[in-house]
Amino acid sequence: xxxETERAxxxxxxxxRERHQSTIRQVRLTIHTFSRNTSAMLGxxxxxxxxxxxxxxxxxVPYPEDALGSVNLDNKLLPPxxxxxxxxxxxxxxxxxxxxxxxxxxxxxxxxxxxxxxxxGVPLGMIAGLVGGWTNEAIMRLTDVFLAxxxxxxxxxxxxxxxxxxxxxxxxLSLVWWPGYVRLVQAKTLSLKNSIYxxxxxxxxxSDLRIVFVHILPNCSSPIVVKASxxxxxxxxxxxxxxxxxxxxxxxxxxxxAMISVGRNYLPDWxxxxxxxxxxIFLTVLGFNLMGDGLRDVLDPRSGK
Amino acid sequence: MxxxxxxxxxxxxxxxxxxxxxxQALDGVxxxxxxxxxxGIVGETGCGKSVTVRNILGLLPSPPAEVVSGxxxxxxxxxxxxxxxxxxxxxxxxxxxxxxxxMTYLNPVFTVGTQxxxxxxxxxxxxxxxxxxxxxxxxxxxxxxxxxxxxxxxxRQIDAYPHQLSGxxxxxxxxxxxxxxxxxxxxxxxxxxALDVTIQAQILDxxxxxxxxxxxxVILITHDLGVVAKVCDKVAVMYAxxxxxxxxxxxxxxxxxxxxxxxxxxxxxxxxxxxTHLEGIPGFLPNLLDPPAGCRFEARCPKAMDVCRRxxxxxxxxxxxxxxxxxxxxxxxxxx
Amino acid sequence: MLETVDLxxxxxxxxxxxxxIRAVNGVSLKLERGDALGxxxxxxxxxxxxxxxxxxxxxxxxxxxxxxxxxxTDQLMGRNKSFRSRAQMVFQDPHSALNPRMTILRSxxxxxxxxxxxxxxxxxxxxxxxxxxxxxQAQFLYRFPHELSGxxxxxxxxxxxxxxxxxxxxxxxxxxxxxxxVQAQILEFLKSIQKRLGLTYLFISHNLAVVRYVCNRxxxxxxxxxxxxxxxxxxxxxxxxxxxxxxxxxxxxPKSGQPRRGQPLKGDIPSPVDLPQGCFFHTRCESxxxxxxxxxxxxxxxxxxxxxxxxxxx
Numbered sequence: 001x002x003x004e005t006e007r008a009x010x011x012x013x014x015x016x017r018e019r020h021q022s023t024i025r026q027v028r029l030t031i032h033t034f035s036r037n038t039s040a041m042l043g044x045x046x047x048x049x050x051x052x053x054x055x056x057x058x059x060x061v062p063y064p065e066d067a068l069g070s071v072n073l074d075n076k077l078l079p080p081x082x083x084x085x086x087x088x089x090x091x092x093x094x095x096x097x098x099x100x101x102x103x104x105x106x107x108x109x110x111x112x113x114x115x116x117x118x119x120x121g122v123p124l125g126m127i128a129g130l131v132g133g134w135t136n137e138a139i140m141r142l143t144d145v146f147l148a149x150x151x152x153x154x155x156x157x158x159x160x161x162x163x164x165x166x167x168x169x170x171x172x173l174s175l176v177w178w179p180g181y182v183r184l185v186q187a188k189t190l191s192l193k194n195s196i197y198x199x200x201x202x203x204x205x206x207s208d209l210r211i212v213f214v215h216i217l218p219n220c221s222s223p224i225v226v227k228a229s230x231x232x233x234x235x236x237x238x239x240x241x242x243x244x245x246x247x248x249x250x251x252x253x254x255x256x257x258a259m260i261s262v263g264r265n266y267l268p269d270w271x272x273x274x275x276x277x278x279x280x281i282f283l284t285v286l287g288f289n290l291m292g293d294g295l296r297d298v299l300d301p302r303s304g305k
Numbered sequence: 306m307x308x309x310x311x312x313x314x315x316x317x318x319x320x321x322x323x324x325x326x327x328x329q330a331l332d333g334v335x336x337x338x339x340x341x342x343x344x345g346i347v348g349e350t351g352c353g354k355s356v357t358v359r360n361i362l363g364l365l366p367s368p369p370a371e372v373v374s375g376x377x378x379x380x381x382x383x384x385x386x387x388x389x390x391x392x393x394x395x396x397x398x399x400x401x402x403x404x405x406x407x408m409t410y411l412n413p414v415f416t417v418g419t420q421x422x423x424x425x426x427x428x429x430x431x432x433x434x435x436x437x438x439x440x441x442x443x444x445x446x447x448x449x450x451x452x453x454x455x456x457x458x459x460x461r462q463i464d465a466y467p468h469q470l471s472g473x474x475x476x477x478x479x480x481x482x483x484x485x486x487x488x489x490x491x492x493x494x495x496x497x498x499a500l501d502v503t504i505q506a507q508i509l510d511x512x513x514x515x516x517x518x519x520x521x522x523v524i525l526i527t528h529d530l531g532v533v534a535k536v537c538d539k540v541a542v543m544y545a546x547x548x549x550x551x552x553x554x555x556x557x558x559x560x561x562x563x564x565x566x567x568x569x570x571x572x573x574x575x576x577x578x579x580x581t582h583l584e585g586i587p588g589f590l591p592n593l594l595d596p597p598a599g600c601r602f603e604a605r606c607p608k609a610m611d612v613c614r615r616x617x618x619x620x621x622x623x624x625x626x627x628x629x630x631x632x633x634x635x636x637x638x639x640x641x
Numbered sequence: 642m643l644e645t646v647d648l649x650x651x652x653x654x655x656x657x658x659x660x661x662i663r664a665v666n667g668v669s670l671k672l673e674r675g676d677a678l679g680x681x682x683x684x685x686x687x688x689x690x691x692x693x694x695x696x697x698x699x700x701x702x703x704x705x706x707x708x709x710x711x712x713x714t715d716q717l718m719g720r721n722k723s724f725r726s727r728a729q730m731v732f733q734d735p736h737s738a739l740n741p742r743m744t745i746l747r748s749x750x751x752x753x754x755x756x757x758x759x760x761x762x763x764x765x766x767x768x769x770x771x772x773x774x775x776x777x778q779a780q781f782l783y784r785f786p787h788e789l790s791g792x793x794x795x796x797x798x799x800x801x802x803x804x805x806x807x808x809x810x811x812x813x814x815x816x817x818x819x820x821x822x823v824q825a826q827i828l829e830f831l832k833s834i835q836k837r838l839g840l841t842y843l844f845i846s847h848n849l850a851v852v853r854y855v856c857n858r859x860x861x862x863x864x865x866x867x868x869x870x871x872x873x874x875x876x877x878x879x880x881x882x883x884x885x886x887x888x889x890x891x892x893x894x895p896k897s898g899q900p901r902r903g904q905p906l907k908g909d910i911p912s913p914v915d916l917p918q919g920c921f922f923h924t925r926c927e928s929x930x931x932x933x934x935x936x937x938x939x940x941x942x943x944x945x946x947x948x949x950x951x952x953x954x955x
Contacts, residue, residue: 197737204752471910504683
């Protein structure tokens, strides 16, 4: 509740801190609530490690030349040791190096797929929600069609048509992912469209464009952020799955799924080849999911204090 | 006279454990009601009126709510001390409750009849075999209840779904459900706030009829002083978790003692047109996470004195049951 | 200043496929400059729809709206800037009338951003001025709606509504969501700025006492029609239409000595898709005359004291 009698201060005297007092308090409350959630913090830690590895990977790996596949047959299929923490693969590359570089690859994939999906899905969803009528029907039915087909199958089909490769895999995954955003944004837009403050803006003469960007979009942002963070993990998993099937990144490209795909042939004797990439996929997806869950608890329940 | 009143709340203190601290919601609430009378509890947002009555039937979840002290006496028994099973027996059969928005309190996927019959059968389950009812008998009983609340065409409406009924009719259904266990006390929490003016008049008339004809005792919670003046015999004014004034309608409306009551009465525009200026009560509720040591109304009170900030005013019985908690009145002012 | 002539606003019913709801049915109002006209009614009366239609939030299905004798009916829903800066609305429920993600500064500045060239520090100054008029200090500029109390939020909405110095203010239940003690302050404030800023009010409310306090003229609506219209004192003191009488009798008075039982108006408000024949009120009216009241639409009669009544008794 606001405090009782307040001295009036001329605006000029209000410093940056005071002016943004509310936002600061809001952020602190969010951080505080989030930090009390252990699983969310665990997720955040994992994601943070992942991001750091992706960022500085090329500079910290012991055998940078192994990243893109140099051939070093003397060292082939060595078990984990002090020299090679995760062992080596069938052409002698250090698995540790490739896994770390793979983090960077996976991050790129995750960002691009999620980014494209949002860029297509969010505007479509808003248009559908705002305009209504036939436009809405058309967009939603199209969305339904895409959603009816299991994601991975659809992605496989698209890659099958376009040909294997990391870029086609990313394209395929984006096409699979955007319908989710349409559903989410359309529903939120529909409910926000009838808010009183939107009516107020309209009665003041605000254009539809302004209403979308100033009033509706900011109030949609929370669920979009939550979905996007969880989607990062799933996109990485999806790319890895395609890679595993040989449809995504092609060896010797250091993508986790592709690595497991090749490493599969060397199980169970040379277990480290598949195990470590698999472990990293697992941890990364887990991290994004936990963080996304935590974000949802913090952002989505009504932003009352 | 130490005769036990039909219903009384004595020195009731209740806290809520929240993330921000301990919220002292109720601080020594004192109320009384005689059999066959109706008591109105009025107050604005945050005064604690709903919280007070919800715990009569044990409806507040117990963390975070904590009863610190006090008694809720119903025919001599302290309801706060009852076990879950004992409370279950009382709900509906001795004390019944109706709420503000009838649409949210009726299940939209069942007919009115199904819901009423379920309630009736549930009440009977706790009785001996001989007194139990078959579904058919329960249905007859339900129709009778609907007739009692003047629902037109009860035999047909019993098979209607809630969304097919108007707001006033739904509230009547809720009242019928509440009456189906033949309770002695009916608690109504803002029963007409969501209804139109003319429909409100009908429901209030119905409640008055039940008090007059059935001898039903009623506790009516509302923020509308007009409603209280029309339907109730006695009224308690609450502010920030305390009862600041208590008395009969005549006592309170003709001669309001507490500055808050007077402030409220001067804030209401007069439907008869006499008011030329509305006072309002400037200021805000005190922060109940850290309530003031003295009178909780002190910060907004036009008559605040130094003692008001330090000492909590005790409730004084001024004149034949007219109680006030305010330092303006000294023990010397008490008449016999 | 503002006049509606036989205004009709119909909607397609969502609940009953194919049926049309005539929310506003031949409503003719006249507001002179400086008036405060109270529009009273219960659910389904159409009072809120009238207010919203005047501000261009609902399309007009029939009739005309005149502003200063100029027919603006067709321009209402367009972005007719000149009209929109002369009429503004204060909405019901202050808690949802403000965008929760926008600071108070941005919310109040919105009409200024849309209609003027004010930007930057000049804009801030003007917003601070407006907040001062409604009694809020400069600190509130950077607060968010959820940090304010109900009364403060409503003041912000009023500040936003008067930002462009409108001539007409449509207030839709401005105090219904507020506590009595706060309501009193807001009502006093509304009365004072009406004089100070020379405003004309269209005050929509179901609360008769509030309307009596604020408005000099009143129109009573039932199921989309105006049943009685005239000077507030006359209508409240000596109601002519049976519905007006029933409405006034139904209001419980905050004073002692009232009879507990009475003769409340029977029946429910009819569904707007299934309107009674003839006079809409005759199904509940005590003075209903069979053969007369249920035959054909009822015309408006002008009485000697200048008020208008829609009833066959006159």
